[in-house]
Amino acid sequence: MSKVYMSKVLYRWRNRRIASQLVALFLTLLCAVNSDARPNMTPLGPNIAEKGSAYYHFSVSTFDSVDGRRHYKVWTGVPDKRPPPSGYPVLYLLDGNAAMDKLSEPLLKQLSASTPPVIVAIGYQTALPFDVIARAYDYTPPVTKMQSPDLHGRENGGARLFRDLLEKTLVPAVEKGLKIDSAKRGIWGHSYGGVFVLDTYLSSSSLFNLYYSASPSLNQNYAVLVDRLGEINSAERCDKQMYLYEGDDTPGKNIRSETAPDVLLKLHSTLETLHSQGLPVSYWSDPALSHGQMFTASLPRALLNIAMQQPSNIMTPCPK
Known part of the structure; x- marks a missing residue:
């Protein structure tokens, strides 16, 4: 060679x-x-309900969608502490599998030090943190006559059906036998879950009074929710408290956020206007956190917030 x-x-x-x-x-x-944009889909291990807690006791129930295509697993955590005379606050958590994975004994201890809420984590019958197909349908509103799939080809537009399931079936079932303060019934969601929370706030539903929307995915079809927010009748929302959380919202630095900078600016401006009109809305920003990191950061903040709520800062007197 x-x-x-x-x-x-x-x-x-x-x-x-x-x-x-x-x-x-x-x-x-x-x-x-x-890495920040795509959720970790590693199968989950035992959560706090299976490990046990000195502050809460948990039960599990299952539900099916009306069309039989989506199957839910719901964890209900009830404080061991006696309810106040008005009843327990209650916070419903979307993406319940991942939410349960984030609950810890130190957090439950913190909650128990004030007025601990009943925790209802609405998940799916899967060992994974997220059922990406089911949540894409359940958490998104039908904003167009011909709803198109999202960027990943997943069917969208089932929020009305999911909200109907919550109101008529799931919430009455999990609250049966519990002393609940209906004025302190809240809902938390992240990403598409945050879209559902915002859409529910804008709907005619009167089921929830406290709304925690964390880093809602307001790109594509769902930026229209910001326009709808700016058109609401203040008198019809005066008894609803909205908390909107965002992460990396720096204009021109939209590297990790799920929402375009111009939409975030419009959202922030809209909330400021509503707040100036006397509506109980709050905008909480953590610019150092990515879209994915906002899941972990916003969940305990929402739980601690509802645990420390007092009637005076929940209800704003409605105009007569």
């Missing part, structure tokens, strides 16, 4: 090796960029 031939072989081998290294580096960087 000639030296010339050997040098050509080595040259080609080195080029292939460099190319493969560059591809590996590119894939590594791509994964790093997307």
Whole structure:
């Protein structure tokens, strides 16, 4: 074998090796960029309901959608502390599988130090943190006559059906036998769940009084919710408290947020206007946190907020 031939072989081998290294580096960087945007889908281990708590006791129930296509698993955590005379506050958590995975004994201890809420985590019958197909349908409103799939090809537009299931079936079932303060009934959701919370606030539903929308995905079809928010009749929302959480909302630095900077600016401006009109709305921002990180950050904040609520800062007198 000639030296010339050997040098050509080595040259080609080195080029292939460099190319493969560059591809590996590119894939590594791509994964790093997307790590905040894509949820961790590793199967979950035991949660606090299975491990046990000194402050709460949990029960599990199951439900099905009317069309039989989606199957829910619901954890209900009841404080061991006696309810106040008006009853327990209650917070409904969307993406219940992942939410239960985030609940910890130190957090439940914190809640128990004030007025601990009943915790209702609405998940799906899966070992995964998220049922991405079911939640994409359940949590999104039908904003167009011909609802198109999202960027991942998932069917959207079932929020009205899911809200109907909550109002008529799920909430009455889980609250049966519990002393609940209906003036302190809240709902929390993140991403598409945040879209559902905002859409429910804008709906005619009177089931919830406290709304916690964390980093709602307001791109594509759902930016229209910001327009609807700016058109609401203040008198019809005076008894509803809205908390909207956002992460990386710096204009021109929209690297990790699910919502375009111009939509975030409009949302912030709209909430400021509503607040100036006397509506109980709050905008909480954590610019250092990504869209995915807002799930973990907003959940305990919502639970602690509802545990410390007093009647005077929930209800705003409605105009007569």
